[in-house]
Amino acid sequence: MSVSLKPIADQVIVITGASSGIGLATARMAAARGAKLVLAARSRDALDTLAREIIAGGGQALVVVADVAKQDDVARIAQGAIERFGGFDTWVNNAGTGMYGRIEGIPVEEMRKLFDVNVWGVVHGSLEALKHLKTRGGALINLGSVESHRAIALQGVYSATKHAVKAFTDEFRAGVEMDGAPVSVSLVKPAAIDTPFTVNAKNYLDSEPQHVPPVYAAETVADAILHCATVPTRDIFVGSGGKMIAEAEHFAPGLVDKGMAFAVAPATPSGHPPLRAADESILDRPSERLVTMGNYPGHTQKVSLYTKAMEHPVLASAIVAGLGLAAGTLLKTLPHSPATITGSVDATIAKALHIHLEARPGHEEDVQDLLDDILACVGREPRTGPWYGVRYTRTTFGIFEAFPDDAARQAHLGGRGAAILMERSNDLLARPARIDKLDVLVSKELFAGRSARVRA
Known part of the structure; x- marks a missing residue:
């Protein structure tokens, strides 16, 4: 009924x-x-x-x-x-x-x-x-x-x-x-x-x-x-x-x-x-x-x-569907060194943990400094996967980690780099005057059935 x-x-x-x-x-x-x-x-x-x-x-x-x-x-x-x-x-x-x-x-x-x-x-x-x-x-x-x-x-x-x-x-x-x-x-x-x-x-x-x-x-x-x-x-x-x-x-x-x-x-x-x-x-x-x-x-x-x-189903569906699409686009446009996601042509599934930041007016460079700090810290950790940072607009920033499979995801998220990421994220949350928005987006599937290469 x-x-x-x-x-x-x-x-x-x-x-x-x-x-x-x-x-x-x-x-x-x-x-x-x-x-x-x-x-x-x-x-x-x-x-x-x-x-x-x-x-x-x-x-x-x-x-x-x-x-x-x-x-x-x-x-x-x-x-x-x-x-x-x-x-x-x-x-x-x-x-x-x-x-x-x-x-x-x-x-x-x-x-x-x-x-x-x-x-x-x-x-x-x-x-x-x-x-x-x-x-x-x-x-x-x-x-x-x-x-x-x-x-x-x-x-x-x-x-x-x-x-x-x-x-x-x-x-x-x-x-x-x-x-x-x-x-x-x-x-x-x-x-x-x-x-x-x-x-x-x-x-x-x-x-x-x-x-x-x-x-x-x-x-x-x-x-x-x-x-x-x-x-x-x-x-x-x-x-x-x-x-x-x-x-x-x-x-x-x-x-x-x-x-x-x-x-x-x-x-x-x-x-x-x-x-x-x-x-x-x-x-x-x-x-x-x-x-x-x-x-x-x-x-x-x-x-x-x-x-x-x-509360609006059409908009909500677009947002959920857009998580994977947005992260897939990011993998192709990040302004950082090339990295290869390896695996067989039939089995490769790349996933990403993506943190999205929006700076408040006047604090854009503060957020950029924090973003650089996070990337520098996790980049020194051998157990983390490829980490990337991007500035989409003057006020919008993002960082994410890409990995080929669930085993790699668990290894990366259990490493020291992930702990550093958590610490820096908490630092961001403690600065409400600087941050308008902090979202964690997890795309379930970016690439399936083919190898992919991330280029600058």
């Missing part, structure tokens, strides 16, 4: 975890677009304040105080929506929180509490939503994470919950499709988002945790959620940073392991004293603060061009 979703202005939308961060940003954005809201969270004061704000703006909102870890509470959310508005069109399972620390230093009972909220909350919400949506039609939207694909250093337990959310959502979607129910089931996968996540998380570190850039605004996720509410969408990353991590995990998991251990883990503790004790997190008691933003001190990206592109 085909799925037909209403415009936001004609919808009743249920949002769990509506009092903070992504949930709050989504509620405000949906209300501004004319939706009727069912606001669920544990904090009555925060929800009442939000509801008054929405009503003052001409909207409609119902408050349901509920703990998503409790199945009966979640049933009350659905019942309240039916009694007040006659039903609902979109259900957003957003409620959740984080946990920082080495896994072996976290009590198992605290891990269970996190699973109760992050995983069982999604299970309860999905099951309750489907009871209603399978006859009415609509959208079920679950909040996953880039951590649904790759565990992030010092967030192992949280990552495990998001892996579980992805697995549950994938199979839940398959069941809905087998039944022919008119329901779209989406998984939204944000990268690092500037919300109170780090402040509210259960923290077993010696200092306050912080996000590792790139970091995006909560509104980027809210916009993606509302896109999924109107356009059937299987899944979507919010922020190219998340897509980069997922792709890197697929193509070079060993390299990502090193990056997590030697780059992300040291950068996560802020060095500032913890703002609260480990037993005073939002997992233990709800926050009464109605806050969207966190305390991230660096540059926050207000829009994700990658996510916007993925």
Whole structure:
């Protein structure tokens, strides 16, 4: 059965975890677009304040105080929506929180509490939503994470919950499709988002945790959620940073392991004293603060061009298809010494790991210097493959490594040169004033069935 979703202005939308961060940003954005809201969270004061704000703006909102870890509470959310508005069109399972620390230093009972909220909350919400949506039609939207694909250093337990959310959502979607129910089931996968996540998380570190850039605004996720509410969408990353991590995990998991251990883990503790004790997190008691933003001190990206592109299928297909074509063109036009990709005529497959940089106005030469530094470092390493650098335009730069087969790829990415590349890339990410864009593009196949030569 085909799925037909209403415009936001004609919808009743249920949002769990509506009092903070992504949930709050989504509620405000949906209300501004004319939706009727069912606001669920544990904090009555925060929800009442939000509801008054929405009503003052001409909207409609119902408050349901509920703990998503409790199945009966979640049933009350659905019942309240039916009694007040006659039903609902979109259900957003957003409620959740984080946990920082080495896994072996976290009590198992605290891990269970996190699973109760992050995983069982999604299970309860999905099951309750489907009871209603399978006859009415609509959208079920679950909040996953880039951590649904790759565990992030010092967030192992949280990552495990998001892996579980992805697995549950994938199979839940398959069941809905087998039944022919008119329901779209989406998984939204944000990268690092500037919300109170780090402040509210259960923290077993010696200092306050912080996000590792790139970091995006909560509104980027809210916009993606509302896109999924109107356009059937299987899944979507919010922020190219998340897509980069997922792709890197697929193509070079060993390299990502090193990056997590030697780059992300040291950068996560802020060095500032913890703002609260480990037993005073939002997992233990709800926050009464109605806050969207966190305390991230660096540059926050207000829009994700990658996510916007993925919301438009034709443009997204062109981008994905273009990765291999663009890299193939690069192999023929790079202004560097010739290199030969060898192999039999029938078996040669050249692949490339390509890093694309766009400098901010006035910082073009800074980026050129960094590019030269990277190339000089990796060029001295015997275990790396042919590395190339190119300046496409006055502000656009690229570097990439070409290799003939998967064995060579693994050898190169596991070498010291790749570690240097990771270090320099982190250096680039730490300089938001100089870099407008940093993308990692992996072309799966550049040349197949023939030998190729790269010429200056």
